[in-house]
Each structure stands twice: as structure tokens, then as C-alpha cells.
Amino acid sequence: MGCFQFYIGEKKDEPKTTKSNVISSSCSAFTDREVRQSGSELNSQNASDASTESRGRNQFPSLSERPNNLKVFTFAELKAATKNFSRSTKLGEGGFGCVYKGVIKSSDDPLKRVDVAVKQLGRRGMQGHKEWVTEVNVLGVVEHPNLVKLIGYCAEDDERGIQRLLIYEFMPNSSVDDHLSVKSEAPLSWAMRLKIAQDAARGLAYLHEEMEFQIIFRDFKASNILLDEEWNAKLSDFGLARLGPSEGLTHVSTAVVGTMGYAAPEYIQTGRLTSKSDVWSYGVFLYELITGRRPLDRNRPRSEQKLLEWVKPYLSDAKKFQQILDPRLERKQILKSAHKLSLVANRCLSRHGKTRPKMSEVLQMLNRVVEESAGIGSPHPPLKNVEQKETSQEAGKSSKRRIMDTRVIDGSWLVRMWSSKHVRTC
Structure with a gap:
């Protein structure tokens, strides 16, 4: 990615x-x-x-x-x-x-x-x-x-x-991205995925709301979430982080950087950065946990390459929704819990940044999902760790950041998601 x-x-x-x-x-x-x-x-x-x-x-x-x-x-x-x-x-x-x-x-x-x-x-x-x-x-x-x-x-x-x-x-258990990969010999259980979602939300809520200054992560993604020896999830790689807007201001205007598939649509269009940009990225991540798929995967059929576009037709029907669940999980067992998690993700993926919840609110919603999902799936970590040579404290970044023109950045689909209106981008 x-x-x-x-x-x-x-x-x-x-x-x-x-x-x-x-x-x-x-x-x-x-x-x-x-x-x-x-x-x-x-x-x-x-x-x-x-x-x-x-x-x-x-x-x-x-x-x-x-x-x-x-x-x-x-x-x-x-x-x-x-x-x-x-x-x-x-x-x-x-x-x-x-x-x-x-x-x-x-x-x-x-x-x-x-x-x-x-x-x-x-x-x-x-x-x-x-x-x-x-x-x-x-x-x-x-x-x-x-x-x-x-x-x-x-x-x-x-x-x-x-x-x-x-x-x-040192984080011995690699990144979440490594464990969600189809190549992983030890996929994460549903209970582990919910715990990771909680841990990541706690980290973002701390950065956004629990200090006298606000930090916007700006590059939240599965490969930047690492797992320690106790399988606790921790955010890593703060090289693109920015201080949030000063009191009285609504945003920070900055060059648009991040990872394709995770960046919020309003940030791509305008360069206006807020903490709600991280909330969007978090919503994308929740669908990664649900589906086991990456936000952008060129190796899949054309109609399935963009995760948010692929899942959208399946969200309104419970029977259809089951088809997007990670096949490595017990689909029927986790169906109700996964659907509740998708509702949290949809709140994070609201078309307008102002209507997205704060991360503290997201964490509260997640806690309820976890409580209601108690006993679903094994809480135990994978039996076999991913090989360390495939891991990185860079969190799996095999491809380097590169400058791209707005006309060729594949971001217009993000702008269209969760909205009936088609917004044209340059």
C-alpha cells in the first residue's frame, strides 16, 4: 500500500x-x-x-x-x-x-x-x-x-x-496488516480483532482529546498498528503527524499526505486536515477487520479492488452482509457482532467530517459492541507468529511515499462513498 x-x-x-x-x-x-x-x-x-x-x-x-x-x-x-x-x-x-x-x-x-x-x-x-x-x-x-x-x-x-x-x-508480534494478510498462517480471531480495534481507538482518542494539545496522526492504517508480546495493539510511525488547529480555528491547511485508500475525501479535495480525517481512516480500518481485505488491492477483480465500493451493496441486507466477512472466521458465529461493528464504521465514514463522531465516542460505541460480543470467537492470539523478516517497525511499508498529481490520485471514489451525490474532483 x-x-x-x-x-x-x-x-x-x-x-x-x-x-x-x-x-x-x-x-x-x-x-x-x-x-x-x-x-x-x-x-x-x-x-x-x-x-x-x-x-x-x-x-x-x-x-x-x-x-x-x-x-x-x-x-x-x-x-x-x-x-x-x-x-x-x-x-x-x-x-x-x-x-x-x-x-x-x-x-x-x-x-x-x-x-x-x-x-x-x-x-x-x-x-x-x-x-x-x-x-x-x-x-x-x-x-x-x-x-x-x-x-x-x-x-x-x-x-x-x-x-x-x-x-x-521491540514489537515481536508484527503488524495487524501482516496478520490480516491472506499469506498469514495465523489469522486473528474475531475476539482479537475487537480488542485491536479498542486498543487503536484508545490510542487515537488520547492523541485527539486527552492532552492540552491535539495531535492528528495523518497516516492511520493497519500496517502502522503493531502488536507487542502480550498482543496489545500500539500505534506506530508518527513521521507524518501534525498538531491540530489552534483554538478558534477549524482545521490545518497542509500538503495532502498519507496512504491511498485511507485518506478522508475532504482532506484529499481541499488539504484541510482535522482530527476527523483520522476518524475516517479508522472507519476504513474497521472494514479491514471485518473483511480481511485491504482498502485498495490491485490484485483482485476490478469490481473488488476498492474495499469501500465493494462492501457498500452488501450492507443493507443481513444475508448479503455475511458474504463480505473474512472467510477465515466463523461467519455465522460472528455475524451479529460484525454487523454492529460495521455500524460503527459507517458512523466514522460519514460523508461530512463534522458529522463523524469523536474518537472518544467511537471508543464508547466499540466498548458496547465488545460487551455484547462476549464469548464470541476465541480470545487467544494466533498460535504461530508471522516471520519476522516480513515485519517492520515501519509496519510493513514496502512501497515508498511518492509525489503524485491530483488528477491521477485514485481518490474520487472516496468522495462518492456514503453519499448519494457524485462529487467531481479535478
Whole structure:
């Protein structure tokens, strides 16, 4: 599932705000200056609206000024932790770069070893660096059981050039996308899928509503939901995250980035980003859990390639609805529960962003579905883990983000979904 980036109309220069650097003074002066400049991307709030006053607004406090417990690693330490970035430790490769499994000393007990995931920035220029800075600034100050923990980072120069790395807690059970894949030998049970839906909703609700500032994930998808050793789901990869609009504003105007099949229609059309864009993506994800299919799958027959278009004719009839359920599940047993989950998904996929529920409301609806579904399906995790070489803390991103023109982006179908009106896109 490829990521995309394109601009609606003429690209606007986003205002720059000076940020205190989250990187420690042990890094080079060049690195310190670079991070301050790039870090302003997260705080830029080019959020104008016809009904709101965009000038003179208050900016969110700089995230990098907040205290954090991130550890600063040297490149030499990470080389040793990953056996010199050996192929044998490589977990995967995505748009950001390569991800390796490493072993470091525990900060609590020096005699104890801890598995980590080390993500190394590839040679992608400033965009990749901005994503690195965003991850440090966001995950350095937020903490929640359903967000992957960032342990530390590395920012230094050596004979190979500029080194930018991120060190996360290791997530041994891969991504949800891996387990939903038709290639998975251990598909997730219905009870596990409901739990994952709850965990992911908790993570998004925390980002949107439970802090004094709001963070919009902007790239919510199954491959960015990782599973720890206890099979708890955690959101990962915050490189595209943005601060929500300032008080009094309705949205953030920004370049449209994300993953095809998940992006909200109003965001694709206008570049106006709100937390309801994440809610749409979450609704798409619920249909992934229900059907076991990806939002966009070019390997299927033409009429079945776009998940939301494919499921729509089956939603109004209970007998038909059963046909879209993941065939690896006990369809008759989960039918009633899956239908209730689809009703939650439909609320998230409301044509107009303002009518979509907040994630806290989505979580309440989900909790009721889970309560009413108690005893349906095995709550136990799959017996066999997906092979680690197919996994990635990049969460399965095999295809790199690329710039695409609005005329060729396959997004018009999203605009038509859940609406009787056909809206024409450029």
C-alpha cells in the first residue's frame, strides 16, 4: 500500500516557528541548528478558514520544550547493538529507511538486555529528516499504553555522512496488516480483532482529546498498528503527524499526505486536515477487520479492488452482509457482532467530517459492541507468529511515499462513498 503526497492548487509556504531543540547539546552545532529549523514543520499552523480569523492566533507551545526521557545513543552503540547493521538483524525496509532488531542494556538494570527496533534514516533528503524530527518531538513527550514507545535517538555525523536513527521498544508480534494478510498462517480471531480495534481507538482518542494539545496522526492504517508480546495493539510511525488547529480555528491547511485508500475525501479535495480525517481512516480500518481485505488491492477483480465500493451493496441486507466477512472466521458465529461493528464504521465514514463522531465516542460505541460480543470467537492470539523478516517497525511499508498529481490520485471514489451525490474532483 503506497503512500502519496500531492498539493491542492498552489503550494503555500507554511509559517516557520523557532523551536528549542529536543536533541541534546552533545550533538554537533550543525545538527542542533538543523533540528530547530526542521522541527518547526510540526508546529506550523497554516490553518485558514473563511469563517475564522487566521491572523494573530496563538500557537501551540513547542513540543520540544517539554521534558522527555529519551536517551541519546551514539552511532557506535547502535552499530554494536545491531551487529553492524547486519542483514541477519534486518526486520524490514520502508519509506523511512531500514529497520533492524538490536539489543541494548536496560536503563533500569545494566545486567539486563533489552530488545529494541532501530530505524535508520535512508538518503531521502529533508522530507525524511522532517519525519525523523517529528517522531522525536511527538513520541518524546507523549506516553500511552497504545502508542509505541520511543526509547531514544541518534543524531551525529561520521565518515558515512549524517546519521539519523530512532530506537523503539521491540514489537515481536508484527503488524495487524501482516496478520490480516491472506499469506498469514495465523489469522486473528474475531475476539482479537475487537480488542485491536479498542486498543487503536484508545490510542487515537488520547492523541485527539486527552492532552492540552491535539495531535492528528495523518497516516492511520493497519500496517502502522503493531502488536507487542502480550498482543496489545500500539500505534506506530508518527513521521507524518501534525498538531491540530489552534483554538478558534477549524482545521490545518497542509500538503495532502498519507496512504491511498485511507485518506478522508475532504482532506484529499481541499488539504484541510482535522482530527476527523483520522476518524475516517479508522472507519476504513474497521472494514479491514471485518473483511480481511485491504482498502485498495490491485490484485483482485476490478469490481473488488476498492474495499469501500465493494462492501457498500452488501450492507443493507443481513444475508448479503455475511458474504463480505473474512472467510477465515466463523461467519455465522460472528455475524451479529460484525454487523454492529460495521455500524460503527459507517458512523466514522460519514460523508461530512463534522458529522463523524469523536474518537472518544467511537471508543464508547466499540466498548458496547465488545460487551455484547462476549464469548464470541476465541480470545487467544494466533498460535504461530508471522516471520519476522516480513515485519517492520515501519509496519510493513514496502512501497515508498511518492509525489503524485491530483488528477491521477485514485481518490474520487472516496468522495462518492456514503453519499448519494457524485462529487467531481479535478
